[in-house]
Amino acid sequence: MKKLTNRFYQRNDVLQVARELLGMVLVSEKEGKLTSGRIVEVEAYNGITDKASHAWGGRRTARNEVMYAEGGVCYVYLCYGIHHLFNVVTNTKEIPHAVLIRALEPLKGIPIMLQRTGKQKADHTLTRGPGNLSKALGIYIADSGRSLADTELYLADDEFRYHTDTIGSSPRIGVDYAGEDAWLPYRFFVKNNPCVSGAARYNR
DNA sequence: GAGTAGATCCTCT
DNA sequence: GAGGATCTACTCA
Numbered sequence: 001m002k003k004l005t006n007r008f009y010q011r012n013d014v015l016q017v018a019r020e021l022l023g024m025v026l027v028s029e030k031e032g033k034l035t036s037g038r039i040v041e042v043e044a045y046n047g048i049t050d051k052a053s054h055a056w057g058g059r060r061t062a063r064n065e066v067m068y069a070e071g072g073v074c075y076v077y078l079c080y081g082i083h084h085l086f087n088v089v090t091n092t093k094e095i096p097h098a099v100l101i102r103a104l105e106p107l108k109g110i111p112i113m114l115q116r117t118g119k120q121k122a123d124h125t126l127t128r129g130p131g132n133l134s135k136a137l138g139i140y141i142a143d144s145g146r147s148l149a150d151t152e153l154y155l156a157d158d159e160f161r162y163h164t165d166t167i168g169s170s171p172r173i174g175v176d177y178a179g180e181d182a183w184l185p186y187r188f189f190v191k192n193n194p195c196v197s198g199a200a201r202y203n204r
Numbered sequence: 205g206a207g208t209a210g211a212t213c214c215t216c217t
Numbered sequence: 218g219a220g221g222a223t224c225t226a227c228t229c230a
């Protein structure tokens with residue numbers, strides 16, 4: 001399994017990077033505990049022209065500053081006061097593109113994920129949805145800005161690929177406030193995978 | 205299966 | 218002081 005390199009992250013087409021992230025493996029080795037999962041759902045956030053993005057209109061604050069960094073770092077923030085959302089920053093310096101990782105299929109360290117999430121049994125809800133997957137892998141705000149070349153938290157390629165026929169796209173979830181941009185088909189997911197979040201009718 | 209309410213707190217206005 | 222890139226549990230059907 002090979003770690004993804006900066007060349008992967010720093011390309012300028014955030015939609016393409018988002019699509020290619022499907023099938024990649026997110027690995028967390030925090031606290032000496034190995035947990036990992038295969039990415040089955042993502043959303044692209046297309047910089048300053050995208051009303052759904054935190055960087056819309058060039059907004060730049062202490063919170064989203066890391067979106068303006070070079071691709072290959074992560075952006076983590078707290079949503080609704082409860083959930084940590086994990087993003088991958090792409091493109092080059094000063095271009096605030098990012099991909100939100102929305103769901104994983106658990107691979108390794110499932111007992112640890114159960115412990116972290118307080119769930120009783122391993123099922124498809126373990127890493128379903130951005131809030132859940134961060135919890136299961138032990139990702140917190142303190143990780144924001146961390147390089148994905150790090151050894152504790154990184155993305156890797158094990159050469160697994162989903163066939164293009166099995167990948168669907170849809171508008172992004174939970175961004176109704178973004179007006180017309182809420183309709184952009186920037187969400188990509190693996191069809192018929194139980195780990196994918198959102199209502200069933202959005203996942204065909 | 206569909207719809208709704210409540211939790212909960214950081215961030216920006 | 219308002220609101221959010223969410224989740225769960227609950228209701229009704």
